[in-house]
Amino acid sequence: MSTVVDTSSRASGHLHHSYQTHPRQLVVLAVETLTADITHFVFGDPAGRVLTSYEPGSHLIIQAGGKRNAYSLVGDGVNPRHYGISVLRHGTGGGSQWLHANLGVGSTVLVEGPRSLFSPDPAARKVLLVAAGIGVTPVLSHARAAARWGRAAEAIYIYRSGAAAHLDDLRILAAEGHLDLHEAVGKQAGIELLRQRLHLQPLGTHAYACGPVDMLETYGAEGLRAGWPSNRLHVERFEAPKQDAGSAFRVKIASTGEFLSVGPGVSLLQKLLDAGHNVANLCRQGVCGECRIAVRSGTIEHRDLVLSEEEKSTNTTMLCCVSRGEEIEVDI
Structure with a gap:
């Protein structure tokens, strides 16, 4: 589980409350059943203020019990008074099940964002x-x-x-x-x-x-x-195709000179976390972009679904939750 860092002390740097994207509490304004397995949740500011605007296709990160999950926002993003998400319940004990079981009108949730990875191209005809x-x-x-x-x-x-x-x-x-x-x-x-x-x-x-x-x-x-x-x-993407375990490889941490050995089926992200390096992460499938880290040298085997071909070709960055490589040196 990722630890949510409370950065609310930095909110004073914003010109207005509607620019806030740091972790903060929102209240549930409405809950609507859309289908047998999909529920629509509406969140608002506890004081009734305008929320942060967002680009179409953006998502909100919600602390759902013991998990941080990303959920797409369904509005147009302009000066919103509320945020709406619709959640498909997966019967696996995850975040979606927690939301369905625990949220009602008046409940509060910890959210981050909105964030955008799926914004429209303004040049499109x-x-x-x-x-x-x-x-x-x-x-x-x-x-x-x-x-x-x-x-x-x-x-x-x-x-x-x-x-x-x-x-x-x-x-x-x-x-x-x-x-x-x-x-x-x-x-x-x-x-x-x-x-x-x-x-x-x-x-x-x-x-x-x-x-x-x-x-x-x-x-x-x-x-x-x-x-x-x-x-x-x-x-x-909400999920990534399954991938093979990959080969073992070594990673050097530039700031400390430390070497980590990453075995088949083990992610570099997990090895970094186990070694005490605080790397932001969310999906652990290579579809959200949270765990992007800088690479100084080595050969990268890109397995993510976020970086563009141009970004991959520079050989200077990787998503450490899924991507692998050979004799890599990274900046953390």
Whole structure:
């Protein structure tokens, strides 16, 4: 478990309370059941003040029992009076289950952020928004922002019957003329719809997708097959594909000269934490970017899904939760 450091003493450096992103308490304003397994939670400032604005596709980090989890915000991000997240309950005893079991109106939670890893490109002439399952949450944020600013938008929503959270919200945006909405029930219908719509987009379109691993892999492959540049196929991931254990390697800590041996199936992040180095981390899957560290030398085997190809090619940074290498020297 990561330790949340209370940095509230630094908040005085902000010009206004609505710039705050440090760990702080918010109150639960509303709880709404969307489907049998998805619940919508609304948070607000205890004093009723405006919250920190955010880019579409941003997430909030919530202390959910003994875990820090990231959840996508569903609003357009402009001068929000509240934050809304929708959480799929996983029956594994994790953060999502804790939220469902413990939060009610009036409860308080410790949050950090908002933070952005899935923001829109302002140069896009149009946005194609692709969602499957609970991946609708950051996509809805993009759709609402496009509606606010009058940007051309199209949405594809792939869902199982009876499990379509926020479908009514997307349909309302479509009925109001803010976006073209295409729906598909089931995986195969979704693949066929995705393939069709990727081929019909005008030049200058940027696509943004969120959903299960297999859907995102299909989206990427079909986009490239349709001639899309890879830098216009944006992805938000909640989980990463499984990877092999990798080979053992050694790491030198530049500041101390200390050497660490990292065995197969063991992450560099865990070895650093065990050695007493305080490295920020969250997902431990290579999809959030929290554990990025500087590299002075050595060969990096990048396994993350965050760094761009350009960033990887510099050989100066890595995500230590999943990436490995050979004779690496790092700055901590």
